[in-house]
Amino acid sequence: MAIEVQPDGRTRFNFVDRSLIRACVHCGMCLSSCPTYKLLGSELDSPRGRIYQMRLLHDGQIRVDDPNFRLHIDRCLNCRACETACPSGVQYGRLLEAARAVIPPRNATERLLRAVVLNRVFASPALLDALGLGMRFYQKSGLQALARASGLLERLPLNLGHLEALLPPMQGGIVKAALPPLISARGSARHRVALVTGCVQEQFFSLTNAATARILALNGCDVVVPRGQACCGALHVHGGEHEMARVLARRMITVFERTGADYYIVNAAGCGSTLKEYGILLADDPQWAERARAFSARVRDIAEFLAAIELNQDFGEIRARVTYQDACHLLHGQKISAQPRELIQMIPGIELVEMDEADTCCGSAGVYNITQYSLSMQLLERKVTRMAATGAEIVVAGNPGCLIQLAHGARRHGLRIKTMHLVDLLDWAYRLGRARE
Numbered sequence: 001m002a003i004e005v006q007p008d009g010r011t012r013f014n015f016v017d018r019s020l021i022r023a024c025v026h027c028g029m030c031l032s033s034c035p036t037y038k039l040l041g042s043e044l045d046s047p048r049g050r051i052y053q054m055r056l057l058h059d060g061q062i063r064v065d066d067p068n069f070r071l072h073i074d075r076c077l078n079c080r081a082c083e084t085a086c087p088s089g090v091q092y093g094r095l096l097e098a099a100r101a102v103i104p105p106r107n108a109t110e111r112l113l114r115a116v117v118l119n120r121v122f123a124s125p126a127l128l129d130a131l132g133l134g135m136r137f138y139q140k141s142g143l144q145a146l147a148r149a150s151g152l153l154e155r156l157p158l159n160l161g162h163l164e165a166l167l168p169p170m171q172g173g174i175v176k177a178a179l180p181p182l183i184s185a186r187g188s189a190r191h192r193v194a195l196v197t198g199c200v201q202e203q204f205f206s207l208t209n210a211a212t213a214r215i216l217a218l219n220g221c222d223v224v225v226p227r228g229q230a231c232c233g234a235l236h237v238h239g240g241e242h243e244m245a246r247v248l249a250r251r252m253i254t255v256f257e258r259t260g261a262d263y264y265i266v267n268a269a270g271c272g273s274t275l276k277e278y279g280i281l282l283a284d285d286p287q288w289a290e291r292a293r294a295f296s297a298r299v300r301d302i303a304e305f306l307a308a309i310e311l312n313q314d315f316g317e318i319r320a321r322v323t324y325q326d327a328c329h330l331l332h333g334q335k336i337s338a339q340p341r342e343l344i345q346m347i348p349g350i351e352l353v354e355m356d357e358a359d360t361c362c363g364s365a366g367v368y369n370i371t372q373y374s375l376s377m378q379l380l381e382r383k384v385t386r387m388a389a390t391g392a393e394i395v396v397a398g399n400p401g402c403l404i405q406l407a408h409g410a411r412r413h414g415l416r417i418k419t420m421h422l423v424d425l426l427d428w429a430y431r432l433g434r435a436r437e
């Protein structure tokens, strides 16, 4: 990133390779797939409009702290639906993340939040564990019920009341149950895999991680659970905190290389898409670029991995109507959509019904449901209406953020639909299969 003075005296702000901006030919094919364009109907909140604003920034025609530029960039979900729709192969996610990296924090509070939450808490497994312990205590000791009944939460500053309302029931007890460092394959081992336990995933969905390890072991995998792994940096990349993302990526690479695993398995779509792009994140670091590419080549989403192996299909029957929500970073970030649906349909008794706009963001989008609460809730309303129209009893997704958001939507609207990660559904079917033996 550099600022150049052109011969005509104009400044050019090289925040990103200009060829990425120039790849957009303004055809508008992406507009109808953009959730914020559909919601707000404004060109400035469309992919094409945002890329145009980035070009203005690059050419020095707007300033990096221009409040309108920030507004429209902040409103973007980074869902990357525009990438899927774009016939010219525009790498919108890279553009957006580069733009976010150069926009300065709005004020001292945002600077402090970024420094403390993103760059301290999410960078430290010990601090995350302490925070997770506190949240589980709050939820399971009865404090949450008291706080909600008191009405005090609505008066909290910084949208904390909204944040609290989003809290799903955290899995497990007050003390999180950790997985052992190695879970051996049932029968002879055909693969050696290492499990990415995640940060949010590990705190909220530790039982889903345990189910993931069980399913892998049932399918002939020795599962290594590497100690010392931390946040993968997805939140940092998406928020433009690239330096910290690189620090976290180097740590993940070091920890996972030691496992000697053939594949690194991840069950959170947002993390998976970032892990698969470490090669891009560290491309300019001569000491790490090759290691990052090699790391990314081993990463597999759990659905992608299970659909590619000879799957143990000793499933019991689940009589249920199920619908599937595509997590944006699985569908648009990793181009994975058929595999989860194939796996769901392998379970006897399940009727899979497609949801209208299953490929549209639910409004979770990392921390979007905190930073852009109103827009996020409008997107969630659309999603809940479409979920209800399927008549499904279970909605399945492959990302913790989506599961938290969908569960919140169902609670808000009194919709009787259960939210489940794909691996929890498969694990349930396997348990029923074993009970039948």
Ligand code: SF4
Binding pocket: 033, 034, 035, 036, 037, 045, 046, 047, 050, 075, 076, 077, 078, 079, 080, 081, 082, 083, 092
């Ligand atoms: S990432 Fe999503 S919200 Fe942002 S411009 Fe693309 S489609 Fe629209």
Ligand code: SF4
Binding pocket: 023, 024, 025, 026, 027, 028, 029, 030, 031, 047, 048, 051, 082, 085, 086, 087, 088, 089, 090
């Ligand atoms: S991002 Fe792609 S689809 Fe959208 S206007 Fe540009 S070239 Fe067309």
